[in-house]
Amino acid sequence: MYWEIVELEDGDIALVREDETEPMLKIAFSKEAKNRLQANHVEVAKAMIGAGMDAVEQLMEMEEGMDGFDEWVDVEPQYTTIH
Numbered sequence: 143m144y145w146e147i148v149e150l151e152d153g154d155i156a157l158v159r160e161d162e163t164e165p166m167l168k169i170a171f172s173k174e175a176k177n178r179l180q181a182n183h184v185e186v187a188k189a190m191i192g193a194g195m196d197a198v199e200q201l202m203e204m205e206e207g208m209d210g211f212d213e214w215v216d217v218e219p220q221y222t223t224i225h
Contacts (some may be wrong), residue, residue: 147188155187167191 144160153176156165169187177182 147183147184148190155184155191157191177199 145166146158146160148156148158150156150165150168155171155172157167157171158165169190171179171183171187179186
């Protein structure tokens with residue numbers, strides 16, 4: 143399965159699976175943002191998508207590492223809330 147980053151007709155940037163037409167996500171920049179970024183809005187969108195994919199990968203790794211954790215940890219908190 144391959145993903146493509148494409149610019150849509152309306153100027154939004156989208157992440158689309160190669161075998162589908164519906165985007166998985168869309169990034170829309172305001173006119174002001176596009177003006178400030180000049181022609182770099184596509185590169186910014188790519189960086190945003192890359193950061194999001196990295197975050198998902200890290201979360202998935204954390205979840206895998208936590209499998210069974212709650213089964214062997216049964217500790218009551220050693221503190222009292224005072225405020």
